[in-house]
Amino acid sequence: MRSMWKGAVSFGLVMIPVKLYTATETKDIAFRQVHREDGGRIRFRRFCTIDDQEVPYEDVAKGYELPDGEIVILTDEDMADLPLPTTKNIEVVQFCPAEQLDPILFNRSYFLEPEAAGARAYTLLREALEQSGKIAIAQVALRQRESLAILRARDGVLVLETLLWPDEVREPDFAFLDDNIEVRPQELRMASSLIESMTIDFDPDEYHDSYREALQELVTAKVEGRQVMQPHVVEVGAETSSLADALRASLAAAKSGRPDGAAKAAAAMDGAATDGAATDGAAKDGAAKRKAGTKAGTRQTEPAASDEAKPAQRRARKAS
Numbered sequence: 001m002r003s004m005w006k007g008a009v010s011f012g013l014v015m016i017p018v019k020l021y022t023a024t025e026t027k028d029i030a031f032r033q034v035h036r037e038d039g040g041r042i043r044f045r046r047f048c049t050i051d052d053q054e055v056p057y058e059d060v061a062k063g064y065e066l067p068d069g070e071i072v073i074l075t076d077e078d079m080a081d082l083p084l085p086t087t088k089n090i091e092v093v094q095f096c097p098a099e100q101l102d103p104i105l106f107n108r109s110y111f112l113e114p115e116a117a118g119a120r121a122y123t124l125l126r127e128a129l130e131q132s133g134k135i136a137i138a139q140v141a142l143r144q145r146e147s148l149a150i151l152r153a154r155d156g157v158l159v160l161e162t163l164l165w166p167d168e169v170r171e172p173d174f175a176f177l178d179d180n181i182e183v184r185p186q187e188l189r190m191a192s193s194l195i196e197s198m199t200i201d202f203d204p205d206e207y208h209d210s211y212r213e214a215l216q217e218l219v220t221a222k223v224e225g226r227q228v229m230q231p232h233v234v235e236v237g238a239e240t241s242s243l244a245d246a247l248r249a250s251l252a253a254a255k256s257g258r259p260d261g262a263a264k265a266a267a268a269m270d271g272a273a274t275d276g277a278a279t280d281g282a283a284k285d286g287a288a289k290r291k292a293g294t295k296a297g298t299r300q301t302e303p304a305a306s307d308e309a310k311p312a313q314r315r316a317r318k319a320s
Helices: 076-080 116-132 185-197 210-224 243-257 261-300 310-319
Strands: 005-011 014-022 062-065 071-074 089-097 106-114 134-142 145-154 157-163
Touching: 005 116, 005 134, 014 116, 089 145, 106 116, 116 134, 116 145, 116 157, 134 157
Parallel strands: 005 089
Antiparallel strands: 005 014, 014 106, 062 071, 089 134, 106 157, 134 145, 145 157
């Protein structure tokens, strides 16, 4: 487990450094909202109702709405100035018998682990609570909100239970409470006998979440039957591998986006590419011809023998 809070339990002049851990976890099977057709995840975005623009998270503030619709905006700086004296302390204010606490007030449960320096004082408080049968009423600030809480001993550790404030519990307001409903003594005795016959020690391990188990079996059956879908993920903003890829992508976008002008531009790009290839080929052919022509031209441009020198050249060839 990973601790979510560090502080100290204080009662009287005793300070016990502790770490706080979430004591419970939900076992619900998590689902995502997806598109039925292709399995793509559904995303939710924050839009302002006035300018219809998407709002980045850093620009979102807390707003308190007045009855007339006006909004009071509270910034992080405003919230930071609020007094929270129990931010790093679990301050014990009194002790009381455990049976005096109505379970309807329970909110969330946390385990407390002592730091090495506070292990002895932690053990002392735990054993004192166990022997007295009492609980400690405390106040603590978690997640920027101060809560009423209790400390009690359970399985060798101290447990912090955050409580609802009394004004957060609703009053039951039902019409039948005003009715004078009569219960017969014989019916009451029978109901009491039924309760007595069904009374046994509570063992939570005997109970299980049959709905979650059936849901897990359904998911497993679909997986084994390969009734699964792999969403196709399109990466936005991926770099193209080369200039040619970028040109091809631009060309395709131009062809699909503007049928007339884009088609002409695309044709011009295609033509330019073809002309470029032809030009390259022609250039290579021309270079080869020029090279060959240079050699041939060398022989053709040698000075021709004069008419007077021709008979002498013939006699020289015969003599040879």
